[in-house]
Amino acid sequence: MSHNYQDQNQNQEPDAFGAVPIVVNQTPRLPRRTVIKWFVAVAASLQLGDAQVFGAEPGPGEPVITANGYGKDPLLNQTHNPGDLWPLTLSPAQRAAAIALADVILPADNLGPAASQLRCVDFLDEWVSAPYPAQLRDRELVLPGLDWLDVEAGRRFGDVFASLTLAQQQAICDDICFEPRAGENFKTAARFFSRFRSLAAAAYYATTAGWEAIGYVGNQPSLTYDGPPDEVLARLGVEQTVA
Amino acid sequence: MPMIRAEDATKDYDVIIVGSGAGGGQMAFTLTLAGIKCLMLEAGRGYDPVTETPMFQRRDQAPLLGNSTPDKEFGFHDATVDGGWQMPAEPYTQASDKPEEQFWWWRARMMGGRTNHWGRISLRNGPYDFKPRTRDGLGLDWPVDYDDIEPYYTKVEQLIGVYGSNEGLENTPNSPEGVLQPPPKGRAGELLAQKHGKTLGIPIIPIHRAVLTQKLDADRLPAVLFPGNTWAQKIVGDAMRARAACFWATPCGRGCSTGANYQSTTVHLPPALATGNLDIVANAHVREVVVGADGKARGVMFIDKTTGQDVRVNAKAVVLAASSGETVRIMLNSKSTLFPDGLANGSGLVGKYIMDTVGTSLQGQIPALENLPPYNEDGAGGSHFYAPWWLYQQAEALGFPRGYHIEMGATRGMPGGGNPLPDDLGDGAYGSRYKQEARRYYGSFMGFACRGEMIPNDNCFAELDNSTTDAWGIPVLKWHWLWAEHEQRMCDHAERTFKDLIETMGGTVRSVTNGRNRIEPGGKIIHEVGGAIMGTDAATSVCNGFSQTWEVPNLFLVDGTPFPSNADKNPTLTIMALAWRAGDYLVDQSRRGLL
Ligand SMILES: Cc1cc2nc3c(=O)[nH]c(=O)nc-3n(C[C@H](O)[C@H](O)[C@H](O)COP(=O)(O)OP(=O)(O)OC[C@H]3O[C@@H](n4cnc5c(N)ncnc54)[C@H](O)[C@@H]3O)c2cc1C
Ligand code: SF4
Numbered sequence: 001m002s003h004n005y006q007d008q009n010q011n012q013e014p015d016a017f018g019a020v021p022i023v024v025n026q027t028p029r030l031p032r033r034t035v036i037k038w039f040v041a042v043a044a045s046l047q048l049g050d051a052q053v054f055g056a057e058p059g060p061g062e063p064v065i066t067a068n069g070y071g072k073d074p075l076l077n078q079t080h081n082p083g084d085l086w087p088l089t090l091s092p093a094q095r096a097a098a099i100a101l102a103d104v105i106l107p108a109d110n111l112g113p114a115a116s117q118l119r120c121v122d123f124l125d126e127w128v129s130a131p132y133p134a135q136l137r138d139r140e141l142v143l144p145g146l147d148w149l150d151v152e153a154g155r156r157f158g159d160v161f162a163s164l165t166l167a168q169q170q171a172i173c174d175d176i177c178f179e180p181r182a183g184e185n186f187k188t189a190a191r192f193f194s195r196f197r198s199l200a201a202a203a204y205y206a207t208t209a210g211w212e213a214i215g216y217v218g219n220q221p222s223l224t225y226d227g228p229p230d231e232v233l234a235r236l237g238v239e240q241t242v243a
Numbered sequence: 244m245p246m247i248r249a250e251d252a253t254k255d256y257d258v259i260i261v262g263s264g265a266g267g268g269q270m271a272f273t274l275t276l277a278g279i280k281c282l283m284l285e286a287g288r289g290y291d292p293v294t295e296t297p298m299f300q301r302r303d304q305a306p307l308l309g310n311s312t313p314d315k316e317f318g319f320h321d322a323t324v325d326g327g328w329q330m331p332a333e334p335y336t337q338a339s340d341k342p343e344e345q346f347w348w349w350r351a352r353m354m355g356g357r358t359n360h361w362g363r364i365s366l367r368n369g370p371y372d373f374k375p376r377t378r379d380g381l382g383l384d385w386p387v388d389y390d391d392i393e394p395y396y397t398k399v400e401q402l403i404g405v406y407g408s409n410e411g412l413e414n415t416p417n418s419p420e421g422v423l424q425p426p427p428k429g430r431a432g433e434l435l436a437q438k439h440g441k442t443l444g445i446p447i448i449p450i451h452r453a454v455l456t457q458k459l460d461a462d463r464l465p466a467v468l469f470p471g472n473t474w475a476q477k478i479v480g481d482a483m484r485a486r487a488a489c490f491w492a493t494p495c496g497r498g499c500s501t502g503a504n505y506q507s508t509t510v511h512l513p514p515a516l517a518t519g520n521l522d523i524v525a526n527a528h529v530r531e532v533v534v535g536a537d538g539k540a541r542g543v544m545f546i547d548k549t550t551g552q553d554v555r556v557n558a559k560a561v562v563l564a565a566s567s568g569e570t571v572r573i574m575l576n577s578k579s580t581l582f583p584d585g586l587a588n589g590s591g592l593v594g595k596y597i598m599d600t601v602g603t604s605l606q607g608q609i610p611a612l613e614n615l616p617p618y619n620e621d622g623a624g625g626s627h628f629y630a631p632w633w634l635y636q637q638a639e640a641l642g643f644p645r646g647y648h649i650e651m652g653a654t655r656g657m658p659g660g661g662n663p664l665p666d667d668l669g670d671g672a673y674g675s676r677y678k679q680e681a682r683r684y685y686g687s688f689m690g691f692a693c694r695g696e697m698i699p700n701d702n703c704f705a706e707l708d709n710s711t712t713d714a715w716g717i718p719v720l721k722w723h724w725l726w727a728e729h730e731q732r733m734c735d736h737a738e739r740t741f742k743d744l745i746e747t748m749g750g751t752v753r754s755v756t757n758g759r760n761r762i763e764p765g766g767k768i769i770h771e772v773g774g775a776i777m778g779t780d781a782a783t784s785v786c787n788g789f790s791q792t793w794e795v796p797n798l799f800l801v802d803g804t805p806f807p808s809n810a811d812k813n814p815t816l817t818i819m820a821l822a823w824r825a826g827d828y829l830v831d832q833s834r835r836g837l838l
Contacts, residue, residue, distance in 0.1 A: 069312060069313070069314045070306060070312075070314055070315075071314055072314050072315070072324070072325045072326065072327065072330070073288070073324050073325050074306075074314070074315070074319070076295065076296075076297040076300070076319065076320055076322075076497075077294070077295055077296065077297045077300070078304075079300075079304040080304065080305060080306045084306075085306050104673060104674065105673040105674065105677060106674075106677065106678065107674055107675060109675045109678065111675070111678045111679070111682065112678070119303075123303070123308060126306065126307065127307060127308075130306075130307060130312075132307075132312045132313060132314075133313070134312075135307070170674075173673055177671040177672075177673050178666070178669075178670060178671030179666070181671065194666050197662070197673060197677070198661075198662035201662050201663060201664070201677070201681065202308055202310075202659060202660050202661050202662060203303070203308060203659070204659075205658040205659040205660075205663055205681070206301065206302035206303040206308045206309075206658070206659025206660055207301070207303045207659070208301070210658065210659060211657075211658060211659075213678055213681075213682065214658050214663060214681055214682050214685045215615075215616075215617035215655070215682050215685055215686070216617070216655060216656075216657060216658050216685070217617050217618055217619045217620075217655075218492060218619045218620065218621040218655075218656075218657060219299055219301070219492055219493070219621065219657060220492055220619075221490035221491070221492050222490060222491045222492065222619070223490070224491070225427050225428055225491040225619075225621075225622050225623065226428065226619075227427075227428030227429060227430065227622075228429075228430065228431045228434070228615075228618060228620070229616070229618050231616060232431055232615055232616065232618065233431075233434070235611075235615070236431060236434065236435050236611055236612075237438070238431075238434040238435055238437075238438050239434070240428055240429060240434065241429055241434065241437060242408075242426050242427065242428045242429050242449060242627075243425075
């Protein structure tokens with residue numbers, strides 16, 4: 001008997017106790033049946049034949065992940081880019097939809113550049129192409145989700161998602177951006193959206209531009225550690241208690 | 244780090260040390276500086292923190308944004324080599340199918356062991372912690388008391404460098420004046436918790452961690468540690484000079500290439516090697532301790548993982564420091580006609596009384612911390628504040644006898660790799676609104692963790708599983724585990740306390756409480772100790788107060804195995820203090836020809 005990696009959260013380092021609210025690789029397993037049911041539901045609502053929708057289902061058509069992981073002693077002290085350790089597998093259509101969706105979620109604005117400028121979809125592709133259980137689980141949700149986006153875009157606006165106007169893209173996103181409010185037909189799509197947003201943000205905020213966007217300052221050596229500035233202490237109504 | 248090949252380990256060694264972590268590193272340091280010739284055998288590969296540590300690497304430079312995988316369970320950049328909860332070549336088994344009766348065993352196979360990535364929290368046990376049974380009738384007393392160990396706590400703190408403050412709180416010892424390094428300034432969340440903790444009577448104070456907030460005083464300390472021994476002073480002074488002070492960036496769990504925190508590979512092993520009295524063989528997986536007809540340890544058998552060959556080495560004494568589980572395993576696998584049930588196991592207690600730390604945690608979101616103007620909160624690569632146990636006088640009323648300390652995470656740490664805006668708070672946000680909300684909530688989450696004392700019990704132990712072997716054919720450990728009611732109640736209390744604290748800070752609890760499951764599984768806090776406890780006689784313990792086994796006088800255990808209790812204080816500082824003391828005793832014994 002040994003521990004089942006997939007079913008337990010073991011990312012918490014005992015004595016490096018952090019407060020990260022959500023870790024990305026903890027999505028509950030979405031059973032394959034659910035994915036299939038989802039497509040059956042889509043098929044019904046679109047009044048399409050099964051064949052048309054199941055063409056989008058990961059399975060015979062999708063590359064099967066056969067690569068190895070990086071092992072228990074990888075080189076830590078060097079940069080690994082998406083694609084270096086295992087092949088990327090999103091199809092060109094899926095990539096296009098992913099890039100478009102990531103930019104709707106994380107657009108260029110006063111806080112920073114758009115997701116596409118920060119290679120977010122490369123990271124996403126690396127993620128859903130990775131040979132580990134949590135990522136394989138995400139693959140089962142993200143790939144059909146990307147395919148669904150194009151089907152839905154075609155149904156509503158007669159084009160693929162990437163070619164829609166921002167307003168059209170937002171109209172689709174509005175229906176799926178919050179699972180508790182999503183209509184019955186959009187529940188699974190909303191789960192996909194939530195997962196996709198998580199992954200895109202995980203990538204976005206891992207970059208130095210993302211650090212700036214969120215307000216992180218650090219990862220630079222300094223001779224002293226000064227603690228929070230007076231302005232922060234005053235706002236919190238606390239004093240620095242360490243000399 | 245210079246190492247030798249297995250086939251070159253042919254000198255006339257005085258002592259063989261198995262394992263290179265906190266216990267083995269300290270032992271090698273103590274013995275070699277006393278002129279004793281040592282051979283260190285380490286099952287893992289050689290590891291060089293100077294060249295291998297990913298100091299400033301960002302998450303976008305790591306596969307999967309640095310997230311945890313079954314290969315690297317604490318994330319890509321974590322300084323664990325060939326280890327984790329599961330290691331394909333070295334399995335372990337569980338006596339029960341029930342998750343709550345299983346033990347999680349974290350290991351590392353690398354020079355320096357788990358000290359390369361540990362949290363560096365370095366708390367002294369207090370006087371109560373050595374005499375728990377005397378105080379409340381439960382568990383086991385130590386055969387030593389605080390005054391026996393105090394000088395060694397001081398020496399270890401002076402050698403490795405520990406920041407913190409002296410607050411004079413109950414059973415939370417001060418260090419002598421001038422021994423601790425200055426504590427780092429509080430972070431926003433820590434200061435806020437400190438302020439509100441006060442209203443609840445919870446003392447939140449600077450924690451003690453093995454991080455140099457200043458360079459060690461290499462002109463003064465060596466003479467304090469090695470009075471009258473200019474040779475040792477020079478070696479130790481040089482080693483201290485080679486370590487930089489913390490530069491307030493990069494998480495310590497990745498290790499520290501500049502030696503600013505404690506890891507065996509940057510603090511203990513370099514001076515030990517500089518004495519010329521230490522040979523190290525890496526990839527040396529020890530199978531068993533070999534005993535002579537006189538019942539004394541003669542040496543060890545190990546597998547040279549590079550060649551797959553069995554190798555035998557001899558010495559006048561053997562020190563086991565393979566981490567408590569592995570030390571138990573080696574002892575149980577060392578069977579002979581003299582010791583049919585395993586080495587030094589006449590009491591039948593080898594493998595018994597394994598302890599971990601009681602762990603549970605609660606997260607909160609604190610509106611006061613929202614939308615703070617950006618500033619650098621990296622600090623000392625780990626926590627700055629904690630709360631020592633504060634209710635010693637109320638054990639009776641609380642319904643659980645021992646205490647816990649509170650560790651806390653509150654920081655504007657390096658983001659990325661995860662979703663910064665939980666869906667419920669985001670309320671469906673995407674687009675610029677998402678980015679604004681992520682920025683608003685960033686740094687406003689705090690976590691509080693209970694790290695409590697577990698009382699040893701008969702249900703928590705390890706034995707050999709003769710039906711399963713590791714990749715070299717050596718039987719593995721089978722674990723048994725069962726938390727007692729004390730520990731469950733402690734977690735109930737901790738959870739209520741954290742909820743109060745979060746709410747007093749104006750926040751809301753984020754994580755859901757899950758009743759009896761709130762206690763982390765055994766082993767999960769990675770403070771595994773016990774398994775060959777020290778005591779006052781051979782019938783009720785495996786070794787004496789100097790970590791010397793009763794039955795084999797030239798066999799010493801200097802990892803967590805001898806702990807007869809596991810105070811809430813994280814164990815590693817005590818492991819090092821006990822190892823240094825055992826080393827001094829071994830030197831004294833050998834000078835008197837008693838080995
Ligand atoms: C993430 C994390 C955070 C932690 N944080 C803290 C903290 O903040 N404070 C604290 O006090 N403790 C902490 N700990 C616990 C701490 O790491 C251990 O208590 C400490 O390392 C124990 O030292 P050791 O020498 O007994 O064992 P280790 O450091 O594990 O060293 C044992 C060595 O022996 C080797 N070995 C094992 N078997 C064999 C064999 N058969 N032959 C040869 N060699 C062998 C291993 O490869 C290893 O290198 C933490 C642990 C982890 C994993
Ligand atoms: S925070 Fe300081 S001690 Fe820790 S790794 Fe960084 S420089 Fe080293």
